[in-house]
Amino acid sequence: MKRISLTQYLVEEQRLHNSIPAELRLLIEVVARTCKTISHAVSKGALGEVLGSAGSENVQGEVQKKLDVLANEMLLEANEWGGHLAAMASEEMETIHPIPNRYPKGEYLLLFDPLDGSSNIDVNVSIGTIFSVLKAPEGMQEPTEQAFLQPGVKQVAAGYAVYGPQTVLVLTTGDGVNCFTLDREMGSWVLTQRDMKIPEDTKEFAINASNARHWYPPVKRYIDELQAGETGPRGKNFNMRWIASMVADVHRILNRGGVFMYPADAREPDKPGKLRLMYEANPMAFIVEQAGGKATNGKQRILDIQPAKLHERVAVFLGSKNEVDKVTGYHVDA
Ligand code: P6P
Secondary structure, rough: OOOOOOHHHHHHHHHOOOOOHHHHHHHHHHHHHHHHHHHHHHHHHHOOOOOOEEEEEEEOEOOOOOOOOHHHHHHHHHOOOOOOEEEEEEEOOOOEEOOOOOOOOOOOEEEEEEOOOOHHHHOOOOOOEEEEEEEEOOOOOOOOOOHHOOOOHHHHHHEEEEEEEOEEEEEOOOOOOOEEEEOOOEEEEEEOOOOOOOOOOOEEEEOOHHHHHHHHHHHHHHHHHHOOOOOOOOOOOEOOOOOOOHHHHHHHHHHHEEEEEEEEEEOOOOOOOOOOHHHHHHHHHHHHOOOOOOOOOOOOOOOOOOOOOOOOOOEEEOHHHHHHHHHHHHHHHO
């Protein structure tokens, strides 16, 4: 197969579909280049003296790992000077990060979870970076949090990197989903899977079953059905997989189908779930829908949700179309 680099892919997409303006292409290439740097730091593990906690907490109240902080700083520094952004927002930062006055401003807003699944870092399980790109509102003078509060349908690009046995970058700009694998010798991203599609049916599901006693009835009903085996209502056995790293679970689903669930549950009745809408659920929902799957919060399409806060949480059901329809139906009927 002729090797196509990320740059060549982006240039050809612009030529064929006029869908990736130069500024957006620059943005994607800067993020992709930073993911290479993060991958290098992650792969050093204990040799890089980057494991363990940073001794601080993020806005979510989660203990920050040294690599969480490092990855966040890498993305901020790499994207500040290019002139393609108006501002950035991150899971690791309470407020938005405007582009410093010494640099030119652009028309895009970049949101990211710099190192998703970081509880897995110290035990060498796959982790990753998730990013989402919005356009700044027309005529915006000074970037505000309000400028970021756009529904997921407004995203112009989204992607994730998985730092696993291979380092891969999965990307959509609204014209399908493509996967690039990092060629470490050459230091380049090579197109390895074009136009990925999620199977509409599956025999795998992903949920943290240790929360089973806290699940609300629609989730209990659905999981009981999946676990009833060949003699149950589904007439087949389903396997459960849970890596506790969203990028790794979603990448498996993108490749062989499945349904990923992080529902609201009785542990925090006032919260809609653990995952964040703006830089976890929205980018993953955009990718999953572009690959023929579905993504809801149990009641509505995730990409239609109007955010009220930057770090807003949301319940997530995403993956194989027919399974997401089924579990969503149980919520709507409840
Ligand atoms: P739990 C990682 O912390 C994360 O945000 C997602 O990557 C992952 O799917 C989920 O939380 C894991 O949550 O409660 O199973 O540890």
